[in-house]
Amino acid sequence: MLLDETAAGVYVIAVTPFRDDGALDLSSLDSMVDFYLEKGADGLTILGMMGEAPKLTGAESVAVARQVLRRVDGRVPVVVGVSAPGFASMVELAQAVMDLGAAGVMVAPPSTLRTDDQIVQYYRTAGDMLGATPFVLQDFPLSTQVQISPAVLDRIIAAVPTCVMIKHEDWPGLAKIEALRQTSAKGGRRVSILTGNGGLFLPEELQRGADGAMTGFAYPEMMVGISTRHAAGDSEGAQDLFDAYLPLARYEQQPGLGLAVRKYILAKRGAIASASLRRPGPKLGAADIREIERLIARQTRRLDSLR
Template sequence: MRLSGLWPALLTPLHEDGAIDHDALAGLVTDLIARGADGLVPLGSTGEFTEFSGAERRAVLDTVLASAAGRVPVLAGVSGLSTNDTRALAADAAEAGADAVLALPPLYWKVPDDRVFEHFSAVADAAGVPVVVYDFPGLTAQPLSPGLLGRLAAEEPRVIGAKLTVRDLLAVIAALRATRPHRPDFAIVAGFEDLIPAAMWAGADGAVSGLANLFPDELVDLVAAVREGRADVAEAHRRVLAAFDVTELSAPAIPGLKAVAAALGRIPRATSRLSAGPQEAVLAAAAEWVAARGRG
């Protein structure tokens, strides 16, 4: 499996009672593939992975895999609180048929790089499929250092790349410099959409994008424009930047993203298991956002 291009980090649509809406999830998968997604990433941060039991995660993954039907690869989020949790989730995802797994470092405890390396190796042992490591220091407070990424590239062939949800382009450049001398095919992908062009120009392979649930055409076009060296790449980037403040409608961002997705008809409803204040306020902010931009 090659991690490159535009991979939507899937929302997990829910019914009003909070149960998983499998029909809506299947429809989202089908639509994103039709619009040009290179792969799919269920059960990441955008998918509210922290809010689901192991059985629910498996049910989400089963729906995504059945709907994708082998048309694009599926990178399953398997992050857990501990290494043992993550190993169990990784083994289950591989058994379900995921092409690869995406894992954060151990959560809660802050541990040295040697321990994080052991964590990812243990996940690879359990999964038996390729592993992509996930760096999101804004939420984990456990950044994956360039030294750690370089060691993974040099010593752990089962780790095939890293998703970097980082605000600093210099962190992307440092990751590329640390990994590519050891393994030119070690994938680096951006997790924040505003950094896509700069990250790809520096050598990154694409993006795992939560906003692609809402604006798939714009994100697919932006990645293609950078890949192809098109003259309109600045305009493609401007269209994405014009929507980037959608992440500010709620804290955490997912309820706001879901509210806009529902207003745009991308998913049936805005239900989230994450709390971001009164639901009415989030829905009103989303409606105002959509109206101000002439979308919908």
């Protein structure tokens, strides 16, 4: 199944599991896929920024994609991050993962882009180089340092038909979602908008016109539950569920430490065998772990009160 503009729901940004010695843990990829699908994920995105993609070799990236796609076995779409400083390595990885059965790829802009015209030309070229492969434009200026206005996104969407989704994680960014939807309401091409930032703004993003989330959190069922309730018209129920998870979601969004928090909880929940990050990467201290455990206990009590 190829990714297209109708994509909706929750596409979980997957972690990349490593053993304690830093080697890839391929068997944990299987348990991780099973975990995400059991929690209701509508799709998976691998080799993203929170998947430690820059720490992998090219061969390891292909090995991860192969293992995940084999385990998914066509049950949900899988998007693969292929962002790279140059087009040659980007296209090489994109071709490899599409041959393995990926639904599409994700491309973030390089930090060297400075002007609107440069951004548009970059994605025109990316579309040409990727050929028929559908791709997600990752709009994450806090990481890429590239600011893409709604007007520039409109230009890219109009010019590059294989750009089928915006991964929106600009903030403040709610007005950007609204602006993109206003353009499509006036006759512009409508693309899927899935949002990031750990789901911290998901209820509001859905209200503004997003189609779901493409992000990570150690409790993906939170994002699935919010999206499901929103689609059913239960915005208050979606907000109540969000409120129960918010303290831990906030804690997990700490710059630098957040992925270590997420992996700790995923290991605790049995999704992966080890919480290790590949070097360089932070390690949790005893105080961090005490805080996480306290937040988990409080979250459990709040969820019990909603049942």
